[in-house]
Amino acid sequence: MTVAAPTKPKTTLKMVYQRPEALADTPTHYCPGCTHGVAHRLVAEVIDEMGLREKTIGIAPVGCAVLAYDYFEFDGVEAAHGRAPAMATGIKRVLPDRIVFTYQGDGDLASIGMGEIVHAAARGERITVIFINNAIYGMTGGQMAPTTLPNQITTSSPGGRDVAVQGFPIRMSEILATLDGAAYVVRRSMHDPANIRKAKKAIRLAFEAQVRGLGFSLVELLSTCPTNWKMTPAEAMNWVRDNMVPAYPLGDYKVAPELQKLRV
Amino acid sequence: MTRQLLKGNVAMAEAAIRAGVEAYFGYPITPQSELLEWMAKRMPEEGRAFLQAESEVAAINMVYGAACTGARVMTSTSGPGISLMAEGISYIAGTEVPAVIVDVMRGGPGLGNIAPSQGDYRQVIHGAGHGDFFPLVLAPASVQEAVDLIGEAFDLAEKYRTIVFVVADGSIGQMMEPVSLPEPRPPRRERPDWAVGGAEGRPARRLTSLYLKPEVEEEVNLRLVQRWQAMEANEIRYREYYLDDAEYVVLGFGTAGRVALSAVRAARAEGIKVGLFRPVSLRPFPTEAIRDLAARSKAFLVVEMNGGQMLDDVQAAAQGQVPVRFYGRMGGMVPFPDEVLAEIHALVSEPPTPAEAPRARWLAQMVS
Amino acid sequence: MAAKGWVKIDETLCKGCELCVAYCPAGVLTLNTERLTPHGYHPAALGKEGCTGCNVCAVVCPEAAITVYREAKARPRAAAVS
Numbered sequence: 251m252t253v254a255a256p257t258k259p260k261t262t263l264k265m266v267y268q269r270p271e272a273l274a275d276t277p278t279h280y281c282p283g284c285t286h287g288v289a290h291r292l293v294a295e296v297i298d299e300m301g302l303r304e305k306t307i308g309i310a311p312v313g314c315a316v317l318a319y320d321y322f323e324f325d326g327v328e329a330a331h332g333r334a335p336a337m338a339t340g341i342k343r344v345l346p347d348r349i350v351f352t353y354q355g356d357g358d359l360a361s362i363g364m365g366e367i368v369h370a371a372a373r374g375e376r377i378t379v380i381f382i383n384n385a386i387y388g389m390t391g392g393q394m395a396p397t398t399l400p401n402q403i404t405t406s407s408p409g410g411r412d413v414a415v416q417g418f419p420i421r422m423s424e425i426l427a428t429l430d431g432a433a434y435v436v437r438r439s440m441h442d443p444a445n446i447r448k449a450k451k452a453i454r455l456a457f458e459a460q461v462r463g464l465g466f467s468l469v470e471l472l473s474t475c476p477t478n479w480k481m482t483p484a485e486a487m488n489w490v491r492d493n494m495v496p497a498y499p500l501g502d503y504k505v506a507p508e509l510q511k512l513r514v
Numbered sequence: 515m516t517r518q519l520l521k522g523n524v525a526m527a528e529a530a531i532r533a534g535v536e537a538y539f540g541y542p543i544t545p546q547s548e549l550l551e552w553m554a555k556r557m558p559e560e561g562r563a564f565l566q567a568e569s570e571v572a573a574i575n576m577v578y579g580a581a582c583t584g585a586r587v588m589t590s591t592s593g594p595g596i597s598l599m600a601e602g603i604s605y606i607a608g609t610e611v612p613a614v615i616v617d618v619m620r621g622g623p624g625l626g627n628i629a630p631s632q633g634d635y636r637q638v639i640h641g642a643g644h645g646d647f648f649p650l651v652l653a654p655a656s657v658q659e660a661v662d663l664i665g666e667a668f669d670l671a672e673k674y675r676t677i678v679f680v681v682a683d684g685s686i687g688q689m690m691e692p693v694s695l696p697e698p699r700p701p702r703r704e705r706p707d708w709a710v711g712g713a714e715g716r717p718a719r720r721l722t723s724l725y726l727k728p729e730v731e732e733e734v735n736l737r738l739v740q741r742w743q744a745m746e747a748n749e750i751r752y753r754e755y756y757l758d759d760a761e762y763v764v765l766g767f768g769t770a771g772r773v774a775l776s777a778v779r780a781a782r783a784e785g786i787k788v789g790l791f792r793p794v795s796l797r798p799f800p801t802e803a804i805r806d807l808a809a810r811s812k813a814f815l816v817v818e819m820n821g822g823q824m825l826d827d828v829q830a831a832a833q834g835q836v837p838v839r840f841y842g843r844m845g846g847m848v849p850f851p852d853e854v855l856a857e858i859h860a861l862v863s864e865p866p867t868p869a870e871a872p873r874a875r876w877l878a879q880m881v882s
Numbered sequence: 883m884a885a886k887g888w889v890k891i892d893e894t895l896c897k898g899c900e901l902c903v904a905y906c907p908a909g910v911l912t913l914n915t916e917r918l919t920p921h922g923y924h925p926a927a928l929g930k931e932g933c934t935g936c937n938v939c940a941v942v943c944p945e946a947a948i949t950v951y952r953e954a955k956a957r958p959r960a961a962a963v964s
Contacts, residue, residue, distance in 0.1 A: 263951040283899030287944025325710035328722035333575035340579025369568035
């Protein structure tokens with residue numbers, strides 16, 4: 251049933267894309283279609299392209315990505331829920347020439363970890379944060395997140411998020427961009443190939459910010475959770491486009507001057 | 515060796531620097547803020563990392579991160595901060611990386627006050643955090659002893675890949691005493707073979723406390739117990755004063771032990787055959803030594819600046835061989851030698867019966 | 883004439899999420915319901931002729947399971963399919 255590789259005279263097949271080396275050679279536990287996999291792949295591609303694999307230490311969160319360190323071929327550590335920016339600070343302060351990044355979900359970063367992320371950004375901690383915003387708590391079974399949309403149904407907002415009782419979603423990129431220590435704070439989405447390509451460029455610039463010692467960098471990535479949103483992966487991608495992008499506008503919220511001129 | 519008059523908090527900080535500490539992350543809290551302030555000034559002078567974190571929660575997680583790189587790292591706080599750090603402490607222990615934590619204890623529970631106490635004994639010997647792990651807990655009774663124990667603490671933390679607490683009540687942190695500081699030891703260059711720091715020319719390493727498979731977690735847990743056995747075999751520390759022919763034994767740690775020593779000396783001058791047993795390692799607890807003492811004593815008097823926390827461990831060690839009395843001051847009150855002397859007199863004039871309940875008698879005295 | 887391409891999908895990694903199927907501009911990818919991967923998923927597969935090697939499937943694949951090739955003129959020491 252599968253189309254075989256073409257074999258024509260005087261032509262050869264040139265490989266134009268293969269799995270990045272910084273990704274470990276192991277299947278992940280993420281649900282089919284979960285954009286965690288896309289984000290992991292983009293980070294690995296950037297690490298490969300910048301030649302940073304042997305200098306990088308990644309910090310895994312508590313959340314679906316709790317085992318993220320198993321999926322990369324660089325050093326990794328496990329943080330307590332929300333504390334990754336503090337752990338990253340501890341590592342970067344003793345090893346300032348290494349590349350230190352955290353990978354955090356919306357509960358980890360914007361709920362229990364709110365204090366740590368704000369202060370890491372305020373200090374201009376020279377770390378990079380990959381912030382996966384899928385408006386829900388995935389690992390624990392679909393509870394409300396600080397980024398859950400008004401009227402969105404979750405297991406702890408079964409009637410839909412009632413803003414009168416449960417408050418409003420938090421726009422982290424806008425907040426963190428107000429801090430002078432932030433060098434690069436942007437929001438992108440992973441809901442289609444064009445946006446995924448833009449997300450990769452942003453991840454590249456975020457790591458460039460760290461390499462150049464410019465300050466705190468963060469890329470917020472609007473992401474899917476097909477399982478807890480109770481949709482197919484493709485439906486979930488469209489849900490991001492139709493519901494999350496209007497609530498969380500894509501764009502550059504803080505870009506240090508040195509990065510603005512950078513072409514990658 | 516030259517001696518300097520130093521405040522306890524400052525002496526402990528300088529001792530850590532001379533022990534080669536590479537990073538300090540902390541948060542202000544009375545009565546230990548001077549330790550943080552000394553680090554703020556001195557660590558940058560030595561080219562080492564200092565950061566005042568946004569909270570004790572953040573501080574302990576910064577310690578956790580730095581510990582994962584194999585760097586010598588510490589924090590300091592008081593009781594409320596230890597409570598906040600409980601989660602991070604458990605993670606550090608579960609990941610089997612070394613760290614030193616100084617607890618300068620104050621009145622509690624809750625916000626309490628800023629006066630000295632020994633109210634965190636039960637908390638720190640259990641490491642404050644969840645799960646089966648075994649910190650080392652050392653309790654100095656003077657500024658010099660605090661300096662000496664800090665110097666050992668880092669080596670012990672690395673030897674056993676565990677947390678070492680140095681617990682002092684607030685008076686030790688605040689008082690000024692003449693101390694001899696040790697010669698400086700430079701921070702080490704080589705990193706342990708478990709440390710993360712960039713997988714240069716080697717496979718990637720991962721450090722975690724997460725072991726989803728129970729059979730794997732059990733292996734880790736058993737390994738921690740094995741290390742605990744080694745600590746119990748090798749790291750018990752205590753001081754004995756006038757115990758060779760003692761009929762009565764006073765037991766106390768830290769400042770309570772030091773105050774009791776004055777009372778013991780006064781009692782000896784009166785001819786009472788009393789001695790002092792002062793645990794220096796609260797964990798591992800000198801159980802055997804106390805059990806042996808119990809077998810040849812008429813009575814024990816436990817003196818603490820809390821409601822009887824070490825008391826329970828003394829009674830367990832004594833195994834009912836000796837009646838035990840208790841004298842404690844709480845809430846930041848510091849006992850005076852004459853109070854302890856009065857208790858020693860009572861041991862002689864109204865000897866305790868085996869069935870006497872130590873806390874009940876003490877409480878009745880205190881609230882009457 | 884559109885460039886010719888080919889993709890190889892690693893069945894130990896593919897979870898049959900069908901994102902590549904949904905986003906393939908040439909519509910040549912399908913779910914192969916006649917096969918199960920070792921993890922019990924129906925893998926994606928190149929079901930029709932017409933792949934241009936545009937790389938969109940690899941961009942959207944959460945498992946990095948897809949290797950993409952494009953036809954090129956053969957040269958004496960050109961890179962070959964590995």
